[in-house]
Amino acid sequence: MEKRYAISACNVTKYYGNNHQALNGISLDVKWGEIYGFLGPNGAGKSTLIQILTTLMLPTDGSVSVAGYDVVHQADLIRQSIGVALQDTGVDAMLTGRELLHIQARLFGFSRLDAKARANELLRQFGLEDAGDNRIKSYSGGMRRRLDLALALVHHPPIVFLDEPTTGLDPVNRIGLWKLLQEVQHQTGVTVFLTTQYLEEADALCDNIGIINHGQIVAEDTPQTLKRRLKRDVIELEPEHEADIERLSSLLQQNSETVRDRNLIRVFTPHGASTVTNILNQVAAAHIELASLKVAPPTLDDVFLELTGFQSTSENPTIDSVRAVGSDTSLL
Numbered sequence: 633m634e635k636r637y638a639i640s641a642c643n644v645t646k647y648y649g650n651n652h653q654a655l656n657g658i659s660l661d662v663k664w665g666e667i668y669g670f671l672g673p674n675g676a677g678k679s680t681l682i683q684i685l686t687t688l689m690l691p692t693d694g695s696v697s698v699a700g701y702d703v704v705h706q707a708d709l710i711r712q713s714i715g716v717a718l719q720d721t722g723v724d725a726m727l728t729g730r731e732l733l734h735i736q737a738r739l740f741g742f743s744r745l746d747a748k749a750r751a752n753e754l755l756r757q758f759g760l761e762d763a764g765d766n767r768i769k770s771y772s773g774g775m776r777r778r779l780d781l782a783l784a785l786v787h788h789p790p791i792v793f794l795d796e797p798t799t800g801l802d803p804v805n806r807i808g809l810w811k812l813l814q815e816v817q818h819q820t821g822v823t824v825f826l827t828t829q830y831l832e833e834a835d836a837l838c839d840n841i842g843i844i845n846h847g848q849i850v851a852e853d854t855p856q857t858l859k860r861r862l863k864r865d866v867i868e869l870e871p872e873h874e875a876d877i878e879r880l881s882s883l884l885q886q887n888s889e890t891v892r893d894r895n896l897i898r899v900f901t902p903h904g905a906s907t908v909t910n911i912l913n914q915v916a917a918a919h920i921e922l923a924s925l926k927v928a929p930p931t932l933d934d935v936f937l938e939l940t941g942f943q944s945t946s947e948n949p950t951i952d953s954v955r956a957v958g959s960d961t962s963l964l
């Protein structure tokens with residue numbers, strides 16, 4: 633099997649029952665020591681793939697190697713080589729963080745003394761020293777996620793899988809966890825495979841990103857290249873008077889692809905500078921005053937929208953209208 637890559641999947645399909653296809657020919661390679669982000673809208677197939685990679689589920693077809701071992705025939709060896717933090721892990725919240733880390737270390741074969749030392753070390757590393765002897769049920773969401781991460785790393789696995797590690801956290805805790813994850817990755821060189829619905833998370837953390845939609849990878853590259861390949865500018869306009877937003881939106885929609893986000897309109901165009909002139913003429917003719925206008929390069933959000941037709945989960949959930957522009961496999 634493929635040892636060159638930490639994770640290698642080739643043409644993986646998964647059917648639930650006879651005819652519900654959740655994965656449709658997924659192929660990807662994750663290099664040793666990188667942070668790989670697996671992105672997609674709800675129901676795209678992220679959890680299904682992560683369950684296959686972590687040996688919790690068999691693929692219907694295709695081949696998968698993790699740490700050089702085959703998921704079908706060498707699942708035990710894979711389990712020794714990976715750490716896993718899935719969503720909603722049913723940990724006993726009556727235990728303390730220290731007790732849980734200790735138990736986990738003992739399960740992985742540490743002696744009593746070594747398990748104690750490892751629990752101490754992880755509590756320190758993950759900023760849980762003071763809370764180590766408190767019951768987990770008293771932990772905040774951020775503390776729980778840090779503990780999940782620490783638990784996944786107890787046995788020094790070379791590869792760790794994190795399923796939506798920051799979902800439900802507020803922005804401050806989310807950014808705190810990113811920092812921690814980056815520190816751990818730099819210190820240990822662990823390969824990280826994470827799923828996320830947060831584009832800014834993938835942008836901030838990941839060396840490479842795979843975008844999945846309807847069970848297929850629709851793009852795979854570095855965040856920078858994905859953004860560059862979109863080859864489009866985005867013009868952002870805000871009307872001076874909120875009452876003008878509908879009029880502005882309909883006006884711009886006549887000739888361009890637009891997305892409305894609260895009282896901002898985003899216009900997608902291959903030529904930002906020349907389109908600005910046309911837009912300004914149109915807006916002046918319609919007697920609409922603007923509070924601001926700016927031309928910006930595309931964000932990863934724009935790439936995601938282009939490829940999946942979905943607005944990603946964001947801090948601004950009140951997107952009123954999204955005119956999806958369909959999938960574009962030329963980005964592949």
Ligand SMILES: Nc1ncnc2c1ncn2[C@@H]1O[C@H](COP(=O)(O)OP(=O)(O)OP(=O)(O)O)[C@@H](O)[C@H]1O
Binds near residue numbers: 652673675676677679
């Ligand atoms: N146990 C199951 N039985 C039948 N269908 C399933 C099962 N689990 C998932 N599915 C379906 O398979 C598809 C992929 O689901 P999956 O949970 O892998 O997506 P996801 O990208 O992880 O979504 P989310 O972000 O909502 O967790 C969906 O259509 C889902 O309804």
